[in-house]
Amino acid sequence: MKIRVLGSYGSRLPGFITSCLMLNDNLLLDVGTVTSSLSLAEQDAVTDVLLSHAHLDHMDGLAFLVDNVLTLQRQPLRVWAPAPVLQTLRDHLFNDKVWPDFTRLPTAEAPALLFRALVEGESAEIAGLKIDWARTCHQVYTAGYCLSDREGSVLFSGTPRARSRSGHSGGDVPISRRRLSSPRFPIGCGNAPMPVVT
Numbered sequence: 644m645k646i647r648v649l650g651s652y653g654s655r656l657p658g659f660i661t662s663c664l665m666l667n668d669n670l671l672l673d674v675g676t677v678t679s680s681l682s683l684a685e686q687d688a689v690t691d692v693l694l695s696h697a698h699l700d701h702m703d704g705l706a707f708l709v710d711n712v713l714t715l716q717r718q719p720l721r722v723w724a725p726a727p728v729l730q731t732l733r734d735h736l737f738n739d740k741v742w743p744d745f746t747r748l749p750t751a752e753a754p755a756l757l758f759r760a761l762v763e764g765e766s767a768e769i770a771g772l773k774i775d776w777a778r779t780c781h782q783v784y785t786a787g788y789c790l791s792d793r794e795g796s797v798l799f800s801g802t803p804r805a806r807s808r809s810g811h812s813g814g815d816v817p818i819s820r821r822r823l824s825s826p827r828f829p830i831g832c833g834n835a836p837m838p839v840v841t
């Protein structure tokens with residue numbers, strides 16, 4: 644699995660990019676300020692986006708990514724997340740007020756964006772990777788992911804344990820890479836929100 648860290652910060656400054664990892668050149672794990680990091684051709688090569696949660700520093704790049712590739716696309720950009728995360732995007736971003744509803748543009752029959760809800764307790768196959776997930780502890784609905792291929796697995800909690808006074812992490816992307824037989828995530832506030840690898 645090829646992993647490219649495009650950004651890992653909770654805000655933006657020159658040289659500091661919000662959370663986004665690129666896997667195997669076609670899958671984005673969270674979508675921070677990706678359009679500042681990738682060429683247009685690289686953006687067009689992205690087929691799938693996997694979102695941990697809908698805080699701005701984890702999804703602000705999606706609005707501009709879909710707009711950039713709209714006229715280049717041969718197929719819609721698929722966005723995968725638990726249903727509550729996708730609903731937040733529908734309600735507060737792609738609502739034809741803050742930003743156009745690209746799940747219905749350029750046409751409802753052939754949109755630029757497809758939302759795909761992950762089912763709790765079920766694995767998914769996304770961009771050639773096996774995806775397992777569980778809810779992790781954060782202020783909003785957040786998923787931690789285990790992404791696997793033949794070489795091994797990567798755990799991504801979506802939120803680090805430490806929090807600022809504002810309640811948001813604002814810190815580095817938490818990621819752990821090692822071989823593992825089965826992922827376990829602590830669930831619910833009050834426990835450690837970082838993933839546990841066994």
Ligand SMILES: [Zn+2]
Nearest residue numbers: 696698811812
């Ligand atoms: Zn957050």
